[in-house]
Amino acid sequence: SLKAGIVGLPNVGKSTLFNAVVENGKAQAANFPFCTIEPNVGIVAVPDQRLTVLSHLSKSQRSVPASIEFVDIAGLVKGASQGEGLGNKFLSHIREVDSILQVVRCFEDNDIVHVNGKIDPRSDIEVINLELIFSDLEQEALKHLCLLTMKPLIYVANVAESDLAEPRNNPHVREVMTLASDLQSELVAISAQVESELSELPPEERSEFLGSLGVSESGLGNLIRATYRLLGLRTYFTSGEKETKAWTIQAGMTAPQAAGVIHSDFERGFIRAETVSYDDFVAAGSLAAARERGVLRSEGKDYIVQEGDVMLFRFNV
Ligand code: GDP
Numbered sequence: 001s002l003k004a005g006i007v008g009l010p011n012v013g014k015s016t017l018f019n020a021v022v023e024n025g026k027a028q029a030a031n032f033p034f035c036t037i038e039p040n041v042g043i044v045a046v047p048d049q050r051l052t053v054l055s056h057l058s059k060s061q062r063s064v065p066a067s068i069e070f071v072d073i074a075g076l077v078k079g080a081s082q083g084e085g086l087g088n089k090f091l092s093h094i095r096e097v098d099s100i101l102q103v104v105r106c107f108e109d110n111d112i113v114h115v116n117g118k119i120d121p122r123s124d125i126e127v128i129n130l131e132l133i134f135s136d137l138e139q140e141a142l143k144h145l146c147l148l149t150m151k152p153l154i155y156v157a158n159v160a161e162s163d164l165a166e167p168r169n170n171p172h173v174r175e176v177m178t179l180a181s182d183l184q185s186e187l188v189a190i191s192a193q194v195e196s197e198l199s200e201l202p203p204e205e206r207s208e209f210l211g212s213l214g215v216s217e218s219g220l221g222n223l224i225r226a227t228y229r230l231l232g233l234r235t236y237f238t239s240g241e242k243e244t245k246a247w248t249i250q251a252g253m254t255a256p257q258a259a260g261v262i263h264s265d266f267e268r269g270f271i272r273a274e275t276v277s278y279d280d281f282v283a284a285g286s287l288a289a290a291r292e293r294g295v296l297r298s299e300g301k302d303y304i305v306q307e308g309d310v311m312l313f314r315f316n317v
Contacts, residue, residue, distance in 0.1 A: 001043065001067045004227055008103035008154075009115050009124050010074075013158040013192035017103060018042065018072035020192060023199035024214040024220050040072040040093075046235075047221050048246055050278055050308065054237055055244035057285060066235060068224060071097060094135075099227050100153040102128055103192075106172035107160040121176045125155070129263060130276050152230040155180045156223065157189045164191050165214030190219035230238045236309040237278070238262070239287070257305040259313045269316035274298045278308035287312070 006014050022042035045065035055063035073093045083245045094100070104121045105114065116123060132148045155176050167189035168177070179188040198206055198218055210216060227233075232251040236258055237244060249258045255275070260267030275297050276290045284290035287310075305311070 001228070002099075002231070002233070003067050003069045003071060003097045004099045004101055005071045005073045005097035006101045006103060007073050007094065007128060008156075009105070011112055011115060011129065012103045012105040012124070013107075014072055014074070014103050016192040016196050017156070017158070017190065018070055019068055020195035020199045021220050021223070024085060024195060024218055040074070041069060043069050044220070045066050046224050046246065046248075047217075048235065050235075050237070051246050052280070053282060054239045054310065057282065058239045058244055058287070059241055060239065060244040061241065062243050065244055065316065066246040066248045068227070073097075075094050094148060097151065099231055100132075100148075100151050101156050101227075102153055103156045103158055104172075104176050106157045106167075106170055106176065106189075107191075107193075108161070109160075119172060121157070121172050122179060125176070125179055152227075153183075153185050154223070154226050155185060155187045157187060158192050159189050161191045161194045161213055164189070164194060171273060185281075186230055188219070188222050189228045190223065195219050220299060234305065234307045236305050236311055238312065239281075239310050240312075249305060253303055253305055254301060255299050255313075256301050256313070257307040257313070259315065262313070265317060266315050271314040271316060272301075273299045273303065274312040274314070275303070275305075276310050277306065278310060281310045 002044055006018055008014050018040070022044060024044075026062075044067065046068055051063050054060075071093060102125070105119055108119060108122060120256050129259060136148050157167060157170075157173045157176045159170055159173060163173070167173045173189055174185075177187050194213065195218060198209060201209055206218070210218065222268055228235075234249050234251050234253075235246050236249060237246055239245075247258070247261050249261055255273040256267045256270035259270050259273065269288050276284070276287070276295055279294040280293075281287070281290055284295060287296065290296040
């Protein structure tokens, strides 16, 4: 699955965020086969309301969300590219990820030491980005075409819970926002502490807690949406009595390529794809009703799959 690596200076909240995201992910999809492969790697379901709706309409026995793998990459300190800290171990982890989430400390707390003595997002980001650049130079990564500095990067501003409703009121966040937009990147404001508290609450108390902070959902959804946007990813669905399932594809993929995400045989033997948009499916109420209404289209091999398409592939074996 898609891999996102969490980096940042020590004590900015990476582990707190990682643990909370994995716990919240578990809570959101009870029967998803989660695993924590290693202490720093966790697979999380991509939250998607549409999956629940489709699954209900199709009377599916189960629903299977798309998933995203988070990797807590410790050891990125000043000098990591020269082997300081966890140096090389860090580098091997980070080369495997599809996107980088850079956590930047924007919360004040005198009890939690900042490695450079003060909260200074601009300088923190410079340290991290320089290490990524140095790592690229040392690795002769040009040869391997996997430059770290070419990986999509999202800045995650870790804010105090009092800033969660209006993160822009925090000058540190505004600074990160400016930097992020200068670098054609995205910013997501999150409170690692809130995510952590949330993961300890029973599910029925979560929305009230979020409401009391002036937000409607946990930070996980925002993080994942930003990742999908930045990576140009789209979701399509398959939906029947056996299961409803969300599939992640690259924007611009054709119907056979999208089918290939399920199984390479589907791509090779592709004949056509019965396709209906999510909205049309929901308005009709079922695949059969969609067919009667004429909103179920038969698409060929040149069809570009659209966000939210519900698809049924016909193929030769
Ligand atoms: P890491 O070194 O980047 O992985 O940082 P940790 O997640 O271990 O967090 C370092 C310390 O900061 C811990 O004591 C956390 O409880 C605390 N911390 C993390 N996020 C927040 C936050 O949003 N607000 C506050 N006040 N403390 C936080």
